Amino acid sequence: MTTPKKLYIKTYGCQMNVYDSERMAEALEGYEQTQTPDDADMILLNTCHIREKAAEKIYSELGRYRVLKDANPDLKIGVAGCVAQAEGEEIIRRQPMVDLVVGPQSYHRLPELEAKAQRGEKALDTDFPEEDKFEHLKARPKASRGPTAFLTVQEGCDKFCAFCVVPYTRGAEVSRPVDRILTEARDLVERGVREITLLGQNVNAYHGASESGEQSLAQLIWALDKVDGLERIRFTTSHPNDMTDELIEAHGTCSKLMPYLHLPVQSGSDRILKRMNRSHTRDSYLRLIERIREARPDILLSGDFIVGFPEESDADFADTLDLIREVNYGQAYSFKYSPRPGTPAAERGEVEAAVADARLQELQALLTQQQKAVQDSMVGREVDVLFEKPGRDPGQMVGKSGYLHAVHVDNCTAARGDIRRVKIVQSVRNSLGGVLV
């Protein structure tokens, strides 16, 4: 038997990249994963193009591999993900030691590309092929794994928000068929998974084929609800316009669907939302939140915000702060607008950097305050916790509540994968402390 070669994968960006990295590692036969680039035979960067900083990071990371490549000329270096899709050949021009470039829709061709790179040729594939890459990626080995997993059900986006590269890097919106998702879910459960997070750039636009016709995300969730051994279902990321009545209702009636919803709004100003091509208004978003809370009063809401979008005035920004106060988020991600090549908004003027920085600080202060208040309000309550791993202290276990709060329990008798009732007794910086009930 030949000893396996070593593969080092570094993953940037969103959860879909985490999922894709797992699939790529499985597709590359003859390799085993290593946790450091130093002894790798192949280094694969799975990249993100969403903001300029994310994309530039890749080139500085590649620069660091120079010494490794000098020491080991057989080392192959690959770039996958959204930077690969957006920049293609340009990556090899800027960094000639890169051997392989593969876009997100071509991962099933990775073994061929790797073979080509081994022959000493540059291997590049940034097509949007017809075939379903997931079907062509090798089936997962039956190894056991942790209690939580991601499962991509939908990919790509047809929304074309004026600031966003995703429709260009991931391509048009595509849903995977229902039966393949169910098969993959059952397989995950067999290997110890208790919680599945369904992934898609526009996951609630899901409309997958099935024998009985097309099914919506809500219908898929109900089908997964019947999978024995699967205890928790989550999904991300949703677009406000695709929150259907049946999906909202599922939050009230499906006990496996967790009380957490990531629903990005980006801005609280109608003027800016229009310029962003978001196709929802401040008011339609707020009314939607109201309906979701009617269905599931304790749901924890999370959002994404962009500050400093072109032409954002003080009044527009004040509208965003005001919307945040009205919603009260338990979790949020916020970003300074970054102009992206090829997107419509990149052609427009920019808000002064100092102004955008100040706005981001003010917005994050408000969001942090809300998150802390929501987390603190858990103290005294009993919640179910899915335990994932040992904590820092001996005897301690950590897991997640349904609201996605990290919870740690000292002297814990629960095992990895157990769901146990926990009384929350303290709220510290990034987690809650509790005792088993």
Ligand code: SAH
């Ligand atoms: N499909 C998801 C996620 C898209 S990317 C959605 O529709 O919400 C994740 C977040 O990055 C976005 O919600 C947005 O807040 C942010 N983002 C996207 N493009 C950006 C840009 N050009 N500059 C700053 N933030 C951006």
Ligand code: SF4
């Ligand atoms: Fe990007 Fe908008 Fe699509 Fe989300 S909905 S991926 S922000 S274009």
Ligand code: F3S
């Ligand atoms: Fe980044 Fe691509 Fe995800 S741009 S956020 S890795 S879809």
